[in-house]
Amino acid sequence: METDLLRWIARGAPVALRIGGLLAFAPFLGDRAIPNRIKVGLLIVLTALLVPVTPVRPALVGPIAWTQMVLGEWLVGILIALSLVTVFEAIQFAGQFSGIQLGLALATLFDPQSEADSPVLSVFYNLIALLIFLQLDVHHWILRALARSFDYLPVGSAVPTELVSRELLRVVGSLFSLGIQIAAPVLAATMMIDLVLGFLSKASPQLPVLLFGIPVKNLVGYALLMGAVTLWPGILERRFALAVGAAEHILHVAH
Numbered sequence: 001m002e003t004d005l006l007r008w009i010a011r012g013a014p015v016a017l018r019i020g021g022l023l024a025f026a027p028f029l030g031d032r033a034i035p036n037r038i039k040v041g042l043l044i045v046l047t048a049l050l051v052p053v054t055p056v057r058p059a060l061v062g063p064i065a066w067t068q069m070v071l072g073e074w075l076v077g078i079l080i081a082l083s084l085v086t087v088f089e090a091i092q093f094a095g096q097f098s099g100i101q102l103g104l105a106l107a108t109l110f111d112p113q114s115e116a117d118s119p120v121l122s123v124f125y126n127l128i129a130l131l132i133f134l135q136l137d138v139h140h141w142i143l144r145a146l147a148r149s150f151d152y153l154p155v156g157s158a159v160p161t162e163l164v165s166r167e168l169l170r171v172v173g174s175l176f177s178l179g180i181q182i183a184a185p186v187l188a189a190t191m192m193i194d195l196v197l198g199f200l201s202k203a204s205p206q207l208p209v210l211l212f213g214i215p216v217k218n219l220v221g222y223a224l225l226m227g228a229v230t231l232w233p234g235i236l237e238r239r240f241a242l243a244v245g246a247a248e249h250i251l252h253v254a255h
Helices: 002-025 036-053 063-101 120-135 138-152 162-203 209-229 232-253
Strands: 108-111 116-119
Touching: 002 036, 002 063, 002 138, 036 138, 063 116, 063 120, 063 138, 063 162, 063 209, 063 232, 116 120, 120 138, 120 232, 138 232, 162 209, 162 232
Parallel strands: none
Antiparallel strands: 108 116
16 A cells, blocks of 8 residues: 555656746736635646646656756756746836826835736736636646646656747746736837827927827826727737747757
């Protein structure tokens, strides 16, 4: 009985490490607002479900092999989560850009996810993205990607290479392009308003440009923001799908 238990633990520990890396950093699943006991319970349930269907790995000999396996499995879970985290970081980046243009650079709110004061529009953008994330069931996509990862990247076979680092940098680099895409309507409108107000100020210096410039920028910016949010589900659905696909591609090249 004791031997069977030890054998099951030896087989389940690497699986739990990969799941633990995912649950520690994945959006929503790794949120600090979720109690740790819930995360531990989810870790135990997922491990119990995946251990019977994961390929049996050869026995490891020596502390070096075990250390490599532990670090590799933890890294695999983090890589899956990190690809989704970049989407949310891009959303917060867009919120900071938009907030500066709308005069809200100094307005902050307590962000329950990061447990820190963040720009008010970044928090607002992040909450909208989280609601879309849940509405699209992307957290289910993550769990399916985790289950598939054991088929093409068996336990103990993850090998960090230069190609993995290059692909990871490419995924992180997409953060800026998505952030600019999300913030583009507000940025373009406010920049055009600044340009027009600048010409008006030069043409007629007696006009109180500063008095009505900020309200005009705010009204136009908020109106465009409300219209742009209706396009977010389609944009984010494509981005979440690309992020999950990029994570699986990184794991393929890590074999």
